[in-house]
Structure formats: C-alpha cells, structure tokens
Amino acid sequence: MVPGEIAPYPLRSPRLRITPLAAADVDDFVRYRQDPEVARWQSWDTDYRVADALALVAGQPVDRLPGAGEWLQLAVRPVDGGPLHGDVAVRRCAGQPDTFELGVTLARAAQGRGIAGEALRAVLDMLFHDAGAHRVVASCDARNLPVSRLLRRVGMRHESRQLEADWFKGEWTTLDGWAVLAREWRDLAPRTVSTSAS
Ligand SMILES: CC(C)(COP(=O)(O)OP(=O)(O)OC[C@H]1O[C@@H](n2cnc3c(N)ncnc32)[C@H](O)[C@@H]1OP(=O)(O)O)[C@@H](O)C(=O)NCCC(=O)NCCS
Known part of the structure; x- marks a missing residue:
C-alpha cells in the first residue's frame, strides 16, 4: 500500500481495536499526557492541552497511511469500549523508502497487562503486511527500561546506543536505537505476515 490508498483500519487483536486518534478521544489522550x-521520557510535558490534541487530530491523515515525514497517532482501545488505553504513533521516515518509526504510550491504568505488546504487534503486522515496510525503528531514552523490555519482547533488535546525544528536558540524554526488518518479522510471525515483495 502506498500513501493515498485506503488504510486498513481498524486493526484488531484479541483485546484491542486500533484506529486513528479522533476528536472524541482527546479528553482521555490529554489526561494521560498530563x-x-x-x-517523563516523551517529547511533550504535563502542560499538554486539549487545544494541542485537537490540532494534532486535525492535522493527521485518517483514511490513508502517512506520507513521507508525516506522523499518525493510532488510538489503542479496548474491543468492548471504555477509556482509551493509549496510542501508538507511526511516522513514515522521509530519508529512506519503506522505513517507519514507532512510538508507544499507555495510560498508567493500562500498563503492566501486555497491552502495549499486543498493540505494537498489530501495528508492526500492518506496517509489514499492508504498508510494505522494509524496516521499522524506534528511538528511546536509555533509562526507559519498560520500553526497552517491551521492544525486545515484540522482537525489535537493540542496534545502537548514542551516549549523551540528545539535549532533552534540561539534560544530555543517551538514546537507544531499535529496529526490525521485514525479513526478521516474517521469521518471528510466519503465519500472519508477508510483505509486498513476497
Ligand atoms: C513503554 C510502555 C508503553 C510499556 O508498557 P508496559 O505496560 O510495560 O508494556 P505491556 O503493556 O506490553 O505490558 C508488559 C508488562 O505487563 C506484564 N504482563 C501482565 N500481564 C500480561 C499479559 N497478559 N501479556 C503480556 N504481558 C503481561 C509483563 O510481564 C510486562 O511486565 P514487565 O515489563 O515488568 O516484565 C509504558 O511504560 C508507557 O506508556 N510509558 C510511558 C510512555 C513512554 O515512555 N513511552 C516510550 C517512549 S520511547
């Protein structure tokens, strides 16, 4: 699938329904961002406001996959309704073809239940299966141990550590780089995943 084609939402997994973040999600989204x-490890701060979230929702693609350089915030919901669990953010990188970056956030009440892993696997399946991704990457503060455990658990490789590379929230921080290739994902999840090249 290329930008401009209809995107394959909702994504479904046993406990989750995943669709682009919408205006109706903004109150829950802002609550956990505050x-x-x-x-703590994210680009926003606790002064994040409803107006910021509404601008984000209004500016993102909803009926197609993101184009080069664009972010898409996918809302992670319980299949049977209830407050938003969190979100997975997806960016199509501008510098390389078929390369995407991921970010993930859960409200505290949703953490520690395997929800982020289930959501990331669904999004990685979509990127490799429907979007023809070649490589998916993530970049995190090296002190963020829950995200390191999460990315390793879903099958991403720890491939770099940049010491004190990022001036972030008033201090130099060390960045860990994570990645997974289409061929690696195919080996991890052979029953569900193929790529546009296969
Ligand atoms: C990063 C983040 C999403 C990880 O969330 P998480 O709850 O640890 O991850 P999961 O939802 O996959 O849950 C896995 C945890 O639940 C436990 N768990 C409980 N029931 C489970 C189940 N049914 N299936 C799988 N895991 C389960 C696992 O043992 C694991 O705990 P552990 O890491 O202590 O071993 C979360 O810490 C977060 O939102 N942080 C704030 C935002 C942030 O920093 N994002 C990353 C920016 S780069």
Whole structure:
C-alpha cells in the first residue's frame, strides 16, 4: 500500500481495536499526557492541552497511511469500549523508502497487562503486511527500561546506543536505537505476515 490508498483500519487483536486518534478521544489522550510518569521520557510535558490534541487530530491523515515525514497517532482501545488505553504513533521516515518509526504510550491504568505488546504487534503486522515496510525503528531514552523490555519482547533488535546525544528536558540524554526488518518479522510471525515483495 502506498500513501493515498485506503488504510486498513481498524486493526484488531484479541483485546484491542486500533484506529486513528479522533476528536472524541482527546479528553482521555490529554489526561494521560498530563501524567508526569507518562510524560517523563516523551517529547511533550504535563502542560499538554486539549487545544494541542485537537490540532494534532486535525492535522493527521485518517483514511490513508502517512506520507513521507508525516506522523499518525493510532488510538489503542479496548474491543468492548471504555477509556482509551493509549496510542501508538507511526511516522513514515522521509530519508529512506519503506522505513517507519514507532512510538508507544499507555495510560498508567493500562500498563503492566501486555497491552502495549499486543498493540505494537498489530501495528508492526500492518506496517509489514499492508504498508510494505522494509524496516521499522524506534528511538528511546536509555533509562526507559519498560520500553526497552517491551521492544525486545515484540522482537525489535537493540542496534545502537548514542551516549549523551540528545539535549532533552534540561539534560544530555543517551538514546537507544531499535529496529526490525521485514525479513526478521516474517521469521518471528510466519503465519500472519508477508510483505509486498513476497
Ligand atoms: C513503554 C510502555 C508503553 C510499556 O508498557 P508496559 O505496560 O510495560 O508494556 P505491556 O503493556 O506490553 O505490558 C508488559 C508488562 O505487563 C506484564 N504482563 C501482565 N500481564 C500480561 C499479559 N497478559 N501479556 C503480556 N504481558 C503481561 C509483563 O510481564 C510486562 O511486565 P514487565 O515489563 O515488568 O516484565 C509504558 O511504560 C508507557 O506508556 N510509558 C510511558 C510512555 C513512554 O515512555 N513511552 C516510550 C517512549 S520511547
């Protein structure tokens, strides 16, 4: 699938329904973004506002996959309704073809239940199966141990550590780089995944 084609939402997994973040999600989204524990390693701060979220929703592609350089915030919901669990953010990288970056955030109440892993696997399946991804990457503060455990668990490789590379929230921080290739994902999940090349 290329930008401009209809995107394959909703994504479904046993416990989750995943669709682009919508205006109706904004109150839940802002609530967990204002939580200091959730915001600690993220680009936003606890002063994140409803107006910021509405601008984000209005500016993102909803009926197609993101184009080069564009982010898409996917809302992670329980299949049977209830408050938003969190979100997976997907960016199509501008510098290389078929390369995507991921970010993931859960509200504190949704953490520690395997929800982020289930959501990331569904999004990785979509990127490799429907979007023809060649490589998916993530970049995280090296001190963020829950995200390291999560990315390793879903099958991403720890491939770099950049010491004190990022001036972030008032200090130099060390960045870990994670990645998974289409051929690696195919080996991890042979029953569900193929790529446009296969
Ligand atoms: C990163 C983040 C999404 C990870 O969330 P998480 O809850 O640890 O990950 P999961 O939802 O996959 O849950 C896995 C945990 O639940 C436990 N668990 C409980 N029931 C489970 C189940 N049914 N299936 C799988 N795991 C289960 C696992 O043992 C694991 O715990 P562990 O890491 O202590 O071993 C979360 O810490 C977060 O949102 N942080 C704030 C935002 C952030 O920093 N994002 C990353 C920016 S790069």
